[in-house]
Every structure is written in structure tokens, then in C-alpha cells.
Amino acid sequence: MHPEPTPVYLDCDTGIDDALALGHLLASPRADLVGVGCVHGNIDVDAAVENTRRLVTLAGRGDIPVAPGASAPLVGEFAGGAPHVHGVDGIGGVRESLPSPTAVPVDGDAVDLLLRLSREHVGELQLLAIGPLTNLAHALDRDPGLVDRVAGVTVMGGAARVPGNVHPVAEANIWHDPEAAQVVVAAPWPVTLVPLDTTMEHTLDERHRQRLCDSASAYARACGEMLDRYLDFYGEVVLGRRAAALHDPLAAAVMLGEVNRVRSPRVPVEVDCSRGPGRGQTICDLRSQRRLVGDVDGANVRVVLETAPGYVDLLLDLLEQV
Ligand code: BDR
Ligand code: CA
Numbered sequence: 001m002h003p004e005p006t007p008v009y010l011d012c013d014t015g016i017d018d019a020l021a022l023g024h025l026l027a028s029p030r031a032d033l034v035g036v037g038c039v040h041g042n043i044d045v046d047a048a049v050e051n052t053r054r055l056v057t058l059a060g061r062g063d064i065p066v067a068p069g070a071s072a073p074l075v076g077e078f079a080g081g082a083p084h085v086h087g088v089d090g091i092g093g094v095r096e097s098l099p100s101p102t103a104v105p106v107d108g109d110a111v112d113l114l115l116r117l118s119r120e121h122v123g124e125l126q127l128l129a130i131g132p133l134t135n136l137a138h139a140l141d142r143d144p145g146l147v148d149r150v151a152g153v154t155v156m157g158g159a160a161r162v163p164g165n166v167h168p169v170a171e172a173n174i175w176h177d178p179e180a181a182q183v184v185v186a187a188p189w190p191v192t193l194v195p196l197d198t199t200m201e202h203t204l205d206e207r208h209r210q211r212l213c214d215s216a217s218a219y220a221r222a223c224g225e226m227l228d229r230y231l232d233f234y235g236e237v238v239l240g241r242r243a244a245a246l247h248d249p250l251a252a253a254v255m256l257g258e259v260n261r262v263r264s265p266r267v268p269v270e271v272d273c274s275r276g277p278g279r280g281q282t283i284c285d286l287r288s289q290r291r292l293v294g295d296v297d298g299a300n301v302r303v304v305l306e307t308a309p310g311y312v313d314l315l316l317d318l319l320e321q322v
Contacts, residue, residue, distance in 0.1 A: 003286055005032040006151075006256065006289065011069070012248070013041025013131030013173075014051040014232045015081030015086035021130055021201035021248035022052065023219055025085075026059050030256040034125075035117050036066045037110025041131040041176050043081045043090035045071040048131075051091050052103035059322050060217050062103040070134035073177035082172070085233050092226030110135045113141055118149040127233040127256050128154040129184075130248040132173050132194045136179035136302040140187050147189040156251035157181065158195040158282030159267075160303050165238070170280030171196050174271060185282075191301045193269065194254050195282065198304050199247040202311045206231060206242050209215050211316055219322035250307070260308040266295040267303055 008031045012018040025031045036056070038048035045068055052066045058112035072078045075114070081090070089095040106113060114135065118125050127150055129136055139146055157173035158181075164170040174181045185191055209231060212224030226245065254261040268285040272278040284303050288296050 003030070006126050007032050007034045007117070007118050007124050008128055009035050009238060010124050010255055011037045011039060011110065011127065011129040011131060011135050012048065012052065013039050013043060014110055015042030015047040015082065016092050016226050017246065017248040018042070018130055019051070019055055019091055019221055019226060020246065020319070022055055022254045023059070023223060023319045023322045024249045024252045024315060026061055027321040028256055028258065030051045031260065033064055034121070035113045036064060037069045037113055037135050038066065039069045039110065039131045039135050040071050040073070040078045041081070041173065042086045044078060045069060047090050051089070051095060052277050054095060054098035055101070055219070057099045057103070058217045058222060062101060065113055066110060067106045067107040067113040070138060070225040073132060073134055074137060074179040079176055085230070087229045088224070092229035094222050094226045098222060111139045114139050115143050115146065116164070118146055122149050123151060125150050126255055128252055129153065130156045130173070130251055132176035133157070133180040133184045134177045134192060137183040140183055147187050152190045152191060152192065154192045154194060154251055154255035155184065156194050156199065156248050158193050160195050160197050160284040160286065160305060161284060162197050162200065164280070165196060167280060171282070174282055175280035178271050178273045182273055185269045185271060185301050188300060192254065192264070192304060193282065193301055194251040194304045198307045199250050200245045201257050201307070202246040202250050204241040204246055204312050208312060208316060217320050217322050220319040223319055246312065246315060250311055252318060253311055253314065254304055254307065259311050262308055263306040264302050264304040265289060266299045266301065268283065268299050269301040269303065276314065
């Protein structure tokens with residue numbers, strides 16, 4: 001007997017790996033995607049909404065509410081996105097080939113949607129944040145009682161023991177809104193941080209991409225096409241070989257318990273919100289781990305340092321089922 005699927009609210013800045021995570025959630029029997037909020041990040045928020053609505057329509061799930069959220073971080077302006085990573089449209093140039101959205105736009109913004117869903121699924125809703133954390137910070141500000149109504153919060157973000165990706169010590173989602181990230185990790189709710197430490201260890205290469213391009217699923221084929229651009233960037237700038245990290249989809253798999261967490265202690269975490277070179281760093285206090293004590297009393301952030309290998313095969317299987 002399969003357990004009941006978990007209701008999931010997704011918060012994303014729909015770029016290429018966000019599209020993979022969305023596909024994972026749409027296909028996984030463990031997830032019931034009940035709403036999506038969009039945020040600035042890889043692209044401006046309106047483009048993130050358009051990308052997301054087209055992708056859910058392509059998947060035949062135009063019924064899933066997609067709401068616009070924050071267009072800028074808590075402090076400062078939208079940073080201009082990452083066209084060099086995700087393409088000018090955020091999804092590797094495939095947007096115009098995707099179907100126009102069919103559903104009527106939802107009333108209200110991402111915070112309204114998240115708060116409504118948290119009341120409809122009290123104690124059950126899982127939040128998956130795979131972009132900057134601005135919407136979640138606004139939601140906590142508007143209704144601090146949110147912390148008692150959700151089952152958990154999983155964030156793709158940060159770097160605990162490895163270099164950052166947009167700055168020496170900062171990972172992109174945290175870097176784009178450190179103040180919001182600090183609000184989220186400091187709130188009294190259970191947070192699981194899925195940082196670069198583990199997301200960089202799960203990669204997809206040209207052979208995997210070809211399998212997606214040859215798939216019977218239109219969603220998988222669209223992913224295969226957009227990944228061409230992502231593999232170029234990772235090959236040239238990040239890894240030196242044509243393979244790309246599965247940041248956002250891995251966070252979905254961790255949240256749903258589809259990938260084993262090999263090492264993930266609960267430890268104190270703070271986000272550097274200074275203006276210095278450490279801005280955006282997730283400072284994870286791992287001193288206790290020298291003694292291998294595991295969880296630290298009172299800490300509410302679980303930092304996933306290591307996961308079991310093999311996730312890419314599960315992801316491909318799921319994308320082919322969308
Ligand atoms: C994160 O930054 C974005 O570019 C990706 O979509 C992912 O959420 C990785 O650092
Ligand atoms: Ca993302």
C-alpha cells in the first residue's frame with residue numbers, strides 16, 4: 001500500500017533545474033503539488049510565473065494554482081537574473097515552444113496562496129523553496145502562526161563545507177536575499193537545508209539528456225532541450241566537463257524521502273547579512289560534528305551534508321512519466 005501523497009507548496013524562480021524539480025513533483029507518487037509561488041531569482045518574477053504556468057500546462061496540470069510573489073529581495077533590487085546559466089527566458093530558450101497557459105490566473109499573490117494552503121492542510125503541508133527565500137520571509141512576517149501549521153520546510157540553498165557558486169562562500173539562492181534566508185532559518189519551524197555540499201555531487205550528463213530528448217513524454221523532451229544550455233554553462237564555467245548539478249530536483253527528492261540522507265545533523269545555522277565578502281554565507285556550526293554527536297539540542301535546521309548516490313536515474317524515470 002502506498003502512503004497518502006504529501007501536500008506540497010513549491011516556491012521557485014523557474015529556471016532550468018527548477019523545471020526539473022517541478023517535473024519530479026508532478027510525477028512522484030509521494031507528492032501532491034497543491035500550489036506554486038514564484039519569486040525573483042534566476043529570472044524576474046513575471047517570467048518565472050510565465051515559465052511555470054506553461055510547464056504545468058505542458059504537463060496537463062494547468063489546474064495547479066501558480067501565483068506571483070516578490071519581485072525584489074527584502075533589501076535592494078532584483079539582481080538581473082542569471083541569463084548566462086539559464087538562458088534569457090530562464091528555461092534555455094524553450095519557452096515559446098511550450099503551450100500557452102490555459103488556467104485562469106489565481107487571485108492574490110504567493111503569500112496569500114501559501115497561507116491559504118497552510119490552513120487547508122494544517123500539520124501536513126511541506127514547503128519546498130528552490131529560489132531566494134523572499135516569499136517565505138514575507139509570509140512569516142504577515143502571519144507568524146504559519147510556523148505551527150506546516151509540517152516542514154526544505155530549502156535548496158547554502159554551502160556548509162564547500163565553496164559557494166556565485167561568490168566564494170555564497171550560494172545563489174541565499175545570495176539573492178540573505179536577509180530573507182536569515183528570517184527563514186531563525187524561525188521556529190523545522191528547516192532542512194540541501195546545500196551545494198550534496199547537490200554538486202548529483203549530476204546529469206549528455207547521455208542522460210539524450211534519453212530525455214528521445215522520451216515519449218513532452219515534458220521530458222522539453223527538459224532535454226533546455227538542458228543543452230545548462231550543460232554548456234556547467235561544462236565551460238563550473239565543472240570542466242559537460243555535466244550539470246541537480247540542485248533543485250535533489251531537494252525535492254530529499255523532502256519526499258526518495259533519496260537517503262547519509263549525513264544530515266541538526267546544527268545552529270546563521271546567514272551572513274553583512275556587506276563584506278562573507279555576505280550570503282550559510283554559517284553552519286559543525287564544531288560538534290568532530291565528536292560525531294549528530295543533532296545539537298535546540299537547533300532547528302537540518303543540514304544535508306551527504307546523500308546516497310544514484311538520484312539521476314530516479315529523476316529520469318519520473319520525468320518520463322510526467
Ligand atoms: C540554485 O540557484 C539557481 O540558479 C538554481 O535554480 C538553484 O536553485 C543553485 O545555486
Ligand atoms: Ca532555483
